[in-house]
Amino acid sequence: MRMASLTGDDLDGVSEGRKYPDGTVVRVFCMRTDRDAYPSGWAYKLHYGATEPNPPHTLDDGTIRRYLENRTFSTSRRNGGAVSRRQLA
Numbered sequence: 001m002r003m004a005s006l007t008g009d010d011l012d013g014v015s016e017g018r019k020y021p022d023g024t025v026v027r028v029f030c031m032r033t034d035r036d037a038y039p040s041g042w043a044y045k046l047h048y049g050a051t052e053p054n055p056p057h058t059l060d061d062g063t064i065r066r067y068l069e070n071r072t073f074s075t076s077r078r079n080g081g082a083v084s085r086r087q088l089a
Contacts, residue, residue: 008032011030011042012030012031012032013030013031014028014029014030014031015028015029015030016028019051023050023051023052024048024049024050024051025047025048025049025050025051025062026046026047026048027045027046027047028044028045028046028047029043029044029045030042030043030044030045031043031044044067045066045067046065046066046067047063047065047066048063048064048065048066049061049062049063049064049065049066050062050064
């Protein structure tokens with residue numbers, strides 16, 4: 001299956017969350033911005049987690065993987081531990 005490419009207008013203002021039968025949770029947020037803190041021109045967040053925390057497979061809040069533009073990137077210990085983007089710079 002091939003998906004059509006989305007335009008910036010399609011992505012601007014996206015804020016969705018879905019819960020799946022296996023307990024997985026996915027949340028996505030994306031919007032245009034002209035704030036200096038977001039050099040890409042976009043503020044976005046991606047959160048992949050579980051409804052029930054299960055350390056060490058998840059962080060204490062159920063996070064498996066999370067990316068917040070201009071904030072932090074973290075993973076569960078299973079995927080390499082929590083890492084701040086600022087620590088990587």
